[in-house]
Amino acid sequence: MTALVSWCFRRAGVVLVLWLAALGGLLPAALHTGAAFRDTVVLPAADSTLAANLLRSTGSGGAGERVVASSPDGPIDRGPGRLRLDALAARLAALPRVVSVDPAPGQVSADRRTAVLTVRFDAPAADLGQGTADALAATVRNADGLTAGASGELAAMTAAAPDLGNAGIGLLAAAVVLLVAFGSVTCVLLPVLTAAVSVGCALAAVTLLSHVMTMPKISTEIAALLGLGVGVDYALFVLTRYRQGRRDGAEPAAALAVAAATSGRSVVFAGVTVCVSLAGMLTVGLPFLTGIAIAAAVSVLLAALAALTLLPALLRPVARRMKVRPHARAVGWARLARSVTARPGPYTLAALLVVAVLALPVAGLRLGVPDATLDPPGSITRTAAELLQEGFGPGADAPLLVVGTGGDSVGELREALRAGADVGPPAALPGGVWLLTVVPRTAPGDPATGELLASTRVLARILGSPDASVGGVVAARADFAEAITARLPLFFAAVVGISVLLLAWVFRSVLIPLTAAVMNLLTAAATAGVVVFAFGAPTEPYLPVFLFAGLFGLSMDYEVFLIARIQEAWRRHGDTRAAVVDGVAATGRTITAAALIMALVFVSFAFVDARVVREAGAGLTVAVLLDAVVVRCVLVPAVMARLGAANWWFPRRNAVVAAELAGSTR
Template sequence: MAALARWCVRHRLLAVLLWLLTLGATATAAALAGSAYSTDYEVPGTESGRATELLARGFPGVVGDGGTIVWHTENGTVRAADVERTMTRTLDEVAELPAVAVVAGPYGEGPAQADRISADGRTAYATVTFDRPVGDLTAADARSVVDTAARAAGDGLRVELGGSAVALTEPRGGLLAETVGVAVAAVVLFLVFGSLAASLLPIATALVSVGTAYAGTVLLGHAMTVADFAPMLGMLIGLGVGIDYALFVVTRHRQGLRRGLPVGKAVEEAVATTGRAVVFAGATVCIALLGMLVLRLGFLDGVAIAASLTVVLTVAASVTLLPALLSWIGPRALGRRERRRLAEQGPEPETGTPPQGLAARWAAFVERHPKKLGVLALAAVTVLALPTLSLHLGTSDQGNNPESATTRQAYDLLAEGFGAGVNGSLTLVGEVHGAADRAALAELAEAVRGTEDVASVSPVTYAPDGDTALLTVVPESAPQSERTSDLVDRLRTEVLPRAEQGTALDLHVGGVTAGYDDFAALIVGKLPLFVGVVVALGCVLLLLAFRSIGIPLKAAAMNVLAVAGAFGVVVAVFQWGWGSDLLGLGRAGPIEPFLPVIMVSVLFGLSMDYQVFLVSRMYEEWLATRDNRRAVRVGLAETSRVINSAAVIMIAVFLAFVLTGDRVIAMFGIALAAAVALDAFVLRTLLVPALMHLLGSANWWLPRSLDRLLPRISIERPRQPVAPGDGRARIPGRRGECRSARAGADA
């Protein structure tokens, strides 16, 4: 690491240019290639996945991406001559647009057309089928449909549009979220450093690395399945950890300058010490993210690799680009007052002084009241985690969008005119092998009509080759309702098995709700394995770093508490709707089924950083003094300020992404912000030190036989010992803090 730092300092212009060229090249390639993200959460091998395969083979026009044009009249009916004339002309214009394949409206003869007009005659809709998947559509393609349809509105006629393609045209606050998050981070950094130059470097480093990663994720989408929210998720994680990692390196560099080190030497020491810790922390985040690969779900594999790519690039920028920039600004990494004090009073002593200030007083307070404070912290986390017990995994849809969105307006008009279930119908699909199967299907349609929570059932439709049959079932409840999920189970376990008896039929239930239910069931089934693998790997890393059984176990427990508390906040805001309208997050609904897996990965990796930062300073003091109380007190006093500053930056960045208007990204932002707040302000600075005071020297116990077997690793480069004879031993410092302790002092 020291050699890398020296190279970056000596060739700082080349190092900066290489990063800028990499950013420019990847951004250009991404712009030329375009995006190829996936919105398909279907899992092959599940029943809903089999239904989709049969539909695609027998009814290629049914499966695909489309939109819905909904119109409603306050006076009269949609069958009025002027309304019919206006909408017929509009639908014909939409059908002529380049990206549109078919438009099916309500006007004409036949039951299919009549079903598109509500019972009161005041609402009607038409379906728009595009000639390509939504992932291949441009915003301009969707915008042309929206603008053409919207021109029909007026004189008491409302026109709204729904569907995944239409959602492409709705404004997203991505740039606003990034700007707000970065601005708050800049303010916090300036307050911490007191230097404008030093506060801008972590932000510049994070922006370059995250920008490169964003473009890389776009390109990755052409090589494998990458979810449509993966780029924004990667940006959210990258900005948070990138600014934090750079904060740690700059903090260590400034300490070196205050001790009188030349700029180049201070940069080298910062990278050789704190840079090693940053690499270790980034590796733990990547390990946690790549743990998603054990689930063997292509949809999540792309998310894991894209997020890991972002973390790798932020770490690389922190130990290459940042050192070059630090050497460029020279002594200006210190504020004017610090430079003046250094010139007048000389360098600070390397040995340092006992911790002072609020952090030291807090550490002493925790030392005096570990039981009371530990119980208080545990109670607070438990209260926040209680809503997790009612966690409902399912699909959120356009009914959860903000009320101002046209997709939400279309959703509500359809629900009011045709029933909530029309927004997410179910499909019964199966292969047909003879007359007996056809007779059974006719009876099945009647049986399904009489099933609880079914609003309507379409007649049996046969594919052109006659080998595949389709029934469309409209539930009485909304797609995200638990009643709809219960209906899916009822059809699969009761209705369809009775219809299949004595026939060759093999029927499958598909549709939005069925697909999400299958996806959720698959993830929940594999979640214990995933959590076990991630926790085990983290415990092994901490065991090697701190030579202790208790430290890894406490870290695992803290991670579980942080995840539980974060999920409690997510359930309260998004599922129960507490404050969701105030935050502009739309109507309450279920939690996305993939959220638990991704959240566990990200939170475990992020919390490991704080764990390593806090405990390694305690471990250093323990090795010097063998006094657990002193080790915990000093470690907490000397690290809590940086932990809290880093946490405030992360929280600001994560919360800013609520402004994107994307429900999934907002869910991640609030969950991560809640988890970091709990981790930094409750767990690491209160519960962990309280427990360590109560456990005493047992914190550092490791069986001798295991100690001999384990390899030894060092998170930071050990210091060279001072010349013999001065009676003092140099101890490697956490985050580059070098402390000396008299041999055997306070033992």
């Protein structure tokens, strides 16, 4: 590690050229090839998939999009409204790959102001591609006097990527914190520039990867969110240790070598730990989540690489001119640590009370995909959902498609279902397949709609036919949530187990990694509670998976930085309580400053249009601040003081060697 960082410092020009070449090569390549993001979730054994396959076998498997139009100044089925609707239907029929469009006015609402036209394409949405989806969206938006939207899988592909302009505000706020902490413009620019270059390369790489594997659109936002947060942090830790060396009188090269041997190693371990935690998402076994995990891991690895190569190169021309403030004694942090270690019981209870209060709303956690009324304002899917709800009722955007073959009692099934929903007449399809369209009387995200789906599936097999299946958007979303929920125990066990083993290997301790895992679980519960309280239910099924993996990875950063200094002090004098005070005094200011910077970047994502990105930004903000301030600076010191020498027990531990250091942040 020291050799790599020192070489990058000596060969700054070469390193800068290599990074600029990487950025200059990846960005044009990504712009030239474009993105091939896919938000489709493949669940071969799911009931909704079986229903879709059965419909496809009858020739009805092409995308069926519902275009909803509303006339603001009169009825839509006659007069000027009808003329505008006819013109819209003609433009829809002229779109590529369109097979048919319902004759106008189609399905009309009771107030005669809203109409629904079904547009059928010759292939499923996943096969039609982004170009067809964009053409549909452009036609719907250009409705000439009508308010129009579209509902369906193809329409869902037109959701624009969230505006990441707020990330710049987050970086600006982080720069202010850096300026206050370091008192030097150069020290502000170096971490920000390092993070920006690494994230630029990561986003381009993710775009290129979308052509060879399943990458959902949200991958870029997740990669940017994590990359900017950890990128500034990793550079900050290396730069902090370098400045300490310069403050102690070392030459730039020597100070950087010490920083590489201590903070540099911690950055490597932290980056690897984040990636290993994200890799736990692969245990869920869904390409959708695998794409998110790989995108986030690429961004984190590039951020760590930039902190160890690009930062030293940028540091070379300004190393001797950089202002270094005299070292300020961490009196406040030492006083806090002495107070915590003197009264570990009350401080532990107070910290747990804070976590418990934040975690209370987690009891209302319900996994599911929110309906389109929560899509970004102005999107055609949200417009359609609002128009359908106003004109036809809350469940109009959530039809259940019941399909089967050879049933002799479909009429009986229809009558049974009509007790809890609006059911259209049976439709006979080629190949002896029948279709019932069941429209719930409650909103797509309402728990009652989920109960209707479950009862419909049971009745369909009993009264319809043994091979009957229930499909539709709501059914597919429910199957997605169920698939993730079923795999959550394995995912949690993998992430927690790997984290415990890594910490046990680094610190040669049994209790330290176990207590860290328990504290991380508490923080995860508090984070989920805040997300549920702020955004309500349902919560996207994959969000807890990402938040849990990201939280465990990021919290290991601060755990390593803090425990490494505590262990270093303990090896010097063997007094656990004094070592805790020394470790908190040495790292408290840096950890909280780093957490504040990361939180400022994360919170900037809490104001974008996409709900899931807002949830991730808000959740990670709470997680980082809670972990750095309450857990690492209060709960960890209190528990370690209570455990005493037991913290350092490890089977067959050899005598402690003073040179065996895991890293440091100062």
